[in-house]
Amino acid sequence: MTDNQNLLAEQRRSLILDEVRRRGGVRVNELTRRLSVSDMTIRRDLDALARQGVLSKVHGGAVPVVEASTHEPGFEAKSVLEPSAKDEIARAAAALVAPGTALALSGGTTTYALARHLLDVPDLTVVTNSVRVADVFHEAGRAGEARRGAATVVLTGGVRTPSDALVGPVADRAIRSLHFDLLFLGVHGVSVEAGLSTPNLAEAETNTCLMHSARRVVVVADHTKWGTVGLSSFAALEEVDTWVTDGGLPGEVRAEVAEHVPGLVVAGEERA
Incomplete structure (x- = not known):
C-alpha cells in the first residue's frame, strides 16, 4: 500500500472503532454503506482492529472489547x-x-x-x-x-x-x-x-x-x-x-x- 492508502485505512479504522465504542457494536453492511467501501475492505479493517485487541469480531460485525480496569497493555x-x-x-x-x-x-x-x-x-x-x-x-x-x-x-x-x-x-x-x-x-x-x-x-x-x-x-x-x-x-x-x-x-x-x-x-x- 502507498502512504496515502495507509493513511486512508488508518482513518477508516479509527472511524469504525469510534462507531463500535459509541454504539456498542456495528454490522458490516452498515459500515460498507456509511464508508462507501467494499464488504471485503471492511472485513480486513475489522481483522486488523481485532488483531490490535481493540474490538471483537462477531458474526456479521464487531463489538467492543470489555477490558478490565486492571489490564495494562504493553x-x-x-x-x-x-x-x-x-x-x-x-x-x-x-x-x-x-x-x-x-x-x-x-x-x-x-x-x-x-x-x-x-x-x-x-x-x-x-x-x-x-x-x-x-x-x-x-x-x-x-x-x-x-x-x-x-x-x-x-x-x-x-x-x-x-x-x-x-x-x-x-x-x-x-x-x-x-x-x-x-x-x-x-x-x-x-x-x-x-x-x-x-x-x-x-x-x-x-x-x-x-x-x-x-x-x-x-x-x-x-x-x-x-x-x-x-x-x-x-x-x-x-x-x-x-x-x-x-x-x-x-x-x-x-x-x-x-x-x-x-x-x-x-x-x-x-x-x-
Whole structure:
C-alpha cells in the first residue's frame, strides 16, 4: 500500500472503532454503506482492529472489547493504536515548549512521540520516568544528532511496568526532590467522574508525584482515552492546566472538558 492508502485505512479504522465504542457494536453492511467501501475492505479493517485487541469480531460485525480496569497493555501493543493522532498531538505539544525549559515527560506512547519532536528544542532539562523516552534522547546522541544545546536527561529509576514506565518508591523519592516548569502526562483514561486514571496502582502514585512537582500540567491523550477508566484515579480534571488531544474528540465532549480544564488544544485546529 502507498502512504496515502495507509493513511486512508488508518482513518477508516479509527472511524469504525469510534462507531463500535459509541454504539456498542456495528454490522458490516452498515459500515460498507456509511464508508462507501467494499464488504471485503471492511472485513480486513475489522481483522486488523481485532488483531490490535481493540474490538471483537462477531458474526456479521464487531463489538467492543470489555477490558478490565486492571489490564495494562504493553508498550508495543499501545504503540500501534492511533499513531497519526499521537504524532499530531506530539507536534502540537512540542510547540508549547520554549528553549531552556525544565520539563517532565511521563511514561506512554504519546510522550514517546513527543520526545522525538523535542530533539530540536535547545537547552532542555528533561526529567522522565520512561525508559523509552530517555532512549529517544540517548539514541539521538549516539547517532550524532545531538548538538550544542542538546537536552540534559534525568531518568528517575524505579520498578519497570509493562508500558516501560519506572514507578514505585525510588521513582517517587527522586521526583519529589525536583521542580519543573512543565509536565507532559500520558494517561490510560480520562473522564469527568474518574478524572485521570491508570490500571497500575504504583504508577498512579508516581503520576501524582509528577503533578505535584510541576508548575503546569499538560495531558497528552488522543480522543480514544475519553471515557476510559482504569483501576486507580490519581487526579481530577480540574488539576489539569491543558489537554492536548486530536480532532477525533467530539464537539459535545470538548464543551464538557472546557468546563473543567482551562486549556484545550486540538492538534491541527485553533486553540479552544
